Amino acid sequence: TFGNDFVRDVDEEFLGRETIVAEATHVLVDPSCSGSGLVVGTAEPEPQEYDGEDDPDVELLADEQVEIVLQAMSLPKAAVVAYSTCSVYVQENEGVVKRVLEANPDWDCVPCLKKWSHRGVPGKTGEYTDFCHKVCRASYEKDQTNGFFCARFEKKTAPGENVEDEDKLSKAEKKRRKKDRKRRAASVEPTEATHEKSKSEEMPSKDDNKLSEQEKKQQKKEKKKRRRETIHASSPEEDTCHKEKKRQRRKEKKKHKREILDMVIQEAESSTITSQKRPKKDKKDKKDKKDK
Known part of the structure; x- marks a missing residue:
């Protein structure tokens, strides 16, 4: 057929x-x-x-x-x-x-x-x-x-032609x-076997993962290098401006931290004061009750 x-x-x-x-x-x-x-x-x-x-x-x-x-x-x-x-x-x-x-x-x-x-x-x-x-x-x-x-x-x-060779050629064909x-x-029309094969080919191996991680690290290094090059390539005025901005940010961060610490200390002090005053009031109340 x-x-x-x-x-x-x-x-x-x-x-x-x-x-x-x-x-x-x-x-x-x-x-x-x-x-x-x-x-x-x-x-x-x-x-x-x-x-x-x-x-x-x-x-x-x-x-x-x-x-x-x-x-x-x-x-x-x-x-x-x-x-x-x-x-x-x-x-x-x-x-x-x-x-x-x-x-x-x-x-x-x-x-x-x-x-x-x-x-x-x-x-x-x-x-x-x-x-x-x-x-x-x-x-x-x-x-x-x-x-x-x-x-x-x-x-x-043909005369002298080997029939066995013809059979071999036909099998190869x-x-x-x-x-x-x-x-x-x-x-x-891909079969299930070909789908599985394609999936297995698409799934990365351990070696591929290692290579990808190394590539990522290399990319990060290259990015940092580019940033440094851009900073060094800038003019002196831009460098000073950039440094000044960094200092200002640091000052603001420190100031913010101090404010938070001050607030925490004030709250702690106020709570200790109230805790110390309460027992005195209790003693006075007890004396008043005894006198009565």
């Missing part, structure tokens, strides 16, 4: 623009076709395999299909090309496969959908016998579905693609 991680929509002309998909290793070619297999739900009878032989439009479509498949095979990293149509005509199906194999001998037609019982036709003169058992067909008459055709091409291994998918998924 294909998903958004594997499929990229490129809304451009494919022919002559191989650079836009130069990294592709597997290509699915589903070109425009006659649509002769789309008969389900219609009252028209299903066309037969050889009905389009004399139709010039079908020939033009077949020429374009061959050109597109060959273009896909010319991609620098292409290893597999799948070809499919919704047509039942031989010219667009087995005929295209034969023309492609003749034009590009570096590729071979390999079996596709092996469990599918309905295979290709051998042709009127047996011209498709070599590969008709490798391709597959469908028809409403035999399979109760719309007609379609499918073929799979694979690039041949898979790992690279997996990393790319994870990177794209994280940028679009």
Whole structure:
């Protein structure tokens, strides 16, 4: 199955623009076709395999299909090309496969959908016998579905080329693609794991705290240094004025402290005087009571 991680929509002309998909290793070619297999739900009878032989439009479509498949095979990293149509005509199906194999001998037609019982036709003169058992067909008459055709091409291994190395490269390519998918998924919709990871990255470590404290101390030192520099850079008159203001503030602070101390002393003295006078009054009251 294909998903958004594997499929990229490129809304451009494919022919002559191989650079836009130069990294592709597997290509699915589903070109425009006659649509002769789309008969389900219609009252028209299903066309037969050889009905389009004399139709010039079908020939033009077949020429374009061959050109597109060959273009896909010319991609620098292409290893597999799948070809499919919704047509039942031989010219667009087995005929295209034969023309492609003749034009590009570096590729071979390999079996596709092996469990599918309905295979290709051998042709009127047996011209498709070599590969008709490798391709597959469908028809409403035999399979109760719309007609379609499918073929799979694979690039041949060059002489002396190590197949194991190819497998290793394919595994490395898979790992690279997996990393790319994870990177794209994280940028679009972060998962819980990425949230936790980002939180852990945001939380400062002990070393970071130490560094921040050192930076704060350094900033304080720099501020003090700047203040001193500004004071030294000022004129003598400004220095004297600044010193005079400082003296005045000190005097005011001392005066304020003295006033507070005087108030505290006065309150303490007044409280002691009242406490001393009260017992004398009590003694006089007692004497008066005795006399009475």
